[in-house]
Amino acid sequence: MYEPSTSSEKSSEDQQRISDRGGALEAKLGHYLALTYSERDALRWLERRERTFEAGSIVIREGEETALLHIVASGWLHGSKQLPDGGRQILRFYFLGDLTSTFSIAWNVSAATLTAVSDCTLFELPRDALGRLFRDHPRLGGLLYAVSAAEQVAMAERLTSVGRTDALTRVSTLLLDIRAQLRVVDGENGSVFELPLTLQDLGDAVGLTNTHVSRTLKNLEERGLVERDGRIIRIVDVDELTRLVDYHDRLTHVATDWLP
Amino acid sequence: MYEPSTSSEKSSEDQQRISDRGGALEAKLGHYLALTYSERDALRWLERRERTFEAGSIVIREGEETALLHIVASGWLHGSKQLPDGGRQILRFYFLGDLTSTFSIAWNVSAATLTAVSDCTLFELPRDALGRLFRDHPRLGGLLYAVSAAEQVAMAERLTSVGRTDALTRVSTLLLDIRAQLRVVDGENGSVFELPLTLQDLGDAVGLTNTHVSRTLKNLEERGLVERDGRIIRIVDVDELTRLVDYHDRLTHVATDWLP
DNA sequence: CGCGTATTTGAAAGGGCTCAAACGTTGTGG
DNA sequence: CCACAACGTTTGAGCCCTTTCAAATACGCG
Numbered sequence: 001m002y003e004p005s006t007s008s009e010k011s012s013e014d015q016q017r018i019s020d021r022g023g024a025l026e027a028k029l030g031h032y033l034a035l036t037y038s039e040r041d042a043l044r045w046l047e048r049r050e051r052t053f054e055a056g057s058i059v060i061r062e063g064e065e066t067a068l069l070h071i072v073a074s075g076w077l078h079g080s081k082q083l084p085d086g087g088r089q090i091l092r093f094y095f096l097g098d099l100t101s102t103f104s105i106a107w108n109v110s111a112a113t114l115t116a117v118s119d120c121t122l123f124e125l126p127r128d129a130l131g132r133l134f135r136d137h138p139r140l141g142g143l144l145y146a147v148s149a150a151e152q153v154a155m156a157e158r159l160t161s162v163g164r165t166d167a168l169t170r171v172s173t174l175l176l177d178i179r180a181q182l183r184v185v186d187g188e189n190g191s192v193f194e195l196p197l198t199l200q201d202l203g204d205a206v207g208l209t210n211t212h213v214s215r216t217l218k219n220l221e222e223r224g225l226v227e228r229d230g231r232i233i234r235i236v237d238v239d240e241l242t243r244l245v246d247y248h249d250r251l252t253h254v255a256t257d258w259l260p
Numbered sequence: 261m262y263e264p265s266t267s268s269e270k271s272s273e274d275q276q277r278i279s280d281r282g283g284a285l286e287a288k289l290g291h292y293l294a295l296t297y298s299e300r301d302a303l304r305w306l307e308r309r310e311r312t313f314e315a316g317s318i319v320i321r322e323g324e325e326t327a328l329l330h331i332v333a334s335g336w337l338h339g340s341k342q343l344p345d346g347g348r349q350i351l352r353f354y355f356l357g358d359l360t361s362t363f364s365i366a367w368n369v370s371a372a373t374l375t376a377v378s379d380c381t382l383f384e385l386p387r388d389a390l391g392r393l394f395r396d397h398p399r400l401g402g403l404l405y406a407v408s409a410a411e412q413v414a415m416a417e418r419l420t421s422v423g424r425t426d427a428l429t430r431v432s433t434l435l436l437d438i439r440a441q442l443r444v445v446d447g448e449n450g451s452v453f454e455l456p457l458t459l460q461d462l463g464d465a466v467g468l469t470n471t472h473v474s475r476t477l478k479n480l481e482e483r484g485l486v487e488r489d490g491r492i493i494r495i496v497d498v499d500e501l502t503r504l505v506d507y508h509d510r511l512t513h514v515a516t517d518w519l520p
Numbered sequence: 521c522g523c524g525t526a527t528t529t530g531a532a533a534g535g536g537c538t539c540a541a542a543c544g545t546t547g548t549g550g
Numbered sequence: 551c552c553a554c555a556a557c558g559t560t561t562g563a564g565c566c567c568t569t570t571c572a573a574a575t576a577c578g579c580g
Binding site for chain 4: 426427468469471472475490
């Protein structure tokens with residue numbers, strides 16, 4: 001059913017010189033903090049083993065033994081948990097510069113399944129490379145800690161949405177969330193974006209069935225809050241929707257004044 | 261309604277010499293890793309400003325400006341988010357040795373409300389004390405990062421429970437979760453514990469109404485899975501319930517082999 | 521003892537689910 | 551380039567789990 005694809009060798013426009021991809025993590029962390037030359041260098045050293053995965057393929061499966069972390073160099077992924085009854089919960093999405101350490105740093109097996117949503121390129125690094133980074137660049141360690149905390153708050157926000165709000169709010173916050181993350185990657189592309197997710201995926205992210213996500217999106221369209229054209233989503237009025245569902249962006253700004 | 265209590269001065273058996281309370285964080289982290297003398301010393305240095313809060317009082321409110329972190333020295337707290345419609349989501353509980361940095365390290369305001377469930381004692385420390393810890397003791401920084409990752413996975417587990425399982429499973433996993441955390445604190449106290457939470461609290465933690473939590477607990481009793489006597493909870497067969505609801509303890513073991 | 525707060529229980533409503541079928545879309549192979 | 555298969559989406563009807571609303575009961579505490 002699912003085929004973990006290894007190193008696909010497509011010669012499309014995706015094919016670039018490897019060095020062009022470097023600096024994903026550096027770019028993300030540099031967004032929060034002015035990095036020194038040696039810090040930049042250390043971050044680039046993490047990005048040497050590159051690997052590509054095609055859309056739909058699984059990078060690591062929940063419960064699978066692994067000593068590797070990944071940095072997203074291009075594309076889009078999600079982390080999910082499987083339930084005994086066949087259900088699935090999508091926990092979060094990963095974009096350019098994200099470090100997928102959360103689910104594999106604290107154990108020798110992965111605590112979640114990592115799936116490529118679009119074709120994507122990842123840098124693989126051994127766990128202890130991160131240990132060395134903490135040792136040699138404690139300020140980066142602290143920054144990683146802060147970013148991890150911000151991501152945890154983002155997940156807390158999703159938990160709140162899933163636990164205590166109705167379908168319309170849940171789907172809306174997810175759309176706003178994805179848009180906010182994509183905006184960092186793609187720059188200021190406003191309120192239109194491609195959503196390469198099935199209704200099943202969306203439902204698994206917000207705790208609804210695909211059928212009900214369908215109805216909810218229809219509802220959002222009828223209210224004039226969202227427009228759809230195939231996989232293209234347009235949020236008609238971002239500010240209005242943000243207010244309506246009380247959405248909070250937790251990832252754009254992170255305090256770093258407490259770092260040494 | 262809620263009264264933030266400052267420094268209550270009760271002279272019950274809780275009243276001990278201050279130095280007796282120290283080492284909460286040290287004890288917790290020492291559980292995962294053999295600490296050096298200087299690391300222990302550094303951790304104790306964080307625990308100097310002690311403050312007590314009585315049950316029900318609020319330590320920090322969501323949105324309130326703060327530059328402080330807290331280490332739990334005794335008692336029991338929870339972190340929660342408020343919704344515009346009056347609803348509330350409890351995000352996690354905090355016990356002895358827990359560091360409440362997640363919601364206040366990445367911004368200058370707290371991202372959640374921190375409430376004392378029982379009477380409790382906290383150590384207050386400024387955020388930049390943690391920055392210095394990362395600088396001077398990078399191995400502890402890495403360990404804090406790993407522990408934070410484990411806690412994030414625990415929250416992911418709750419999200420999965422709330423998003424994709426029925427009431428009985430949600431309540432059961434919460435009980436097992438609380439028991440697992442208390443067990444670390446109180447030692448091997450088996451399957452009986454006091455639960456100083458209202459049904460409203462339980463519901464806010466798992467995304468149910470208090471009425472339905474009541475019915476669900478009754479259901480658990482009727483099935484012979486749980487016994488109740490006032491606030492005392494007894495899980496009849498922990499292993500059986502663990503299997504039944506596919507619960508995973510994420511906090512007891514954390515990999516540290518990757519640290520420098 | 522009496523009051524406020526938490527719990528329990530009941531009846532009815534509703535939001536979201538299940539099941540099922542029809543309809544689009546995409547990609548592939550003849 | 552069409553046909554078909556596979557997959558995703560939409561829509562409908564009925565049901566069920568959880569909520570809502572309300573009232574009664576139990577509990578703790580001054």
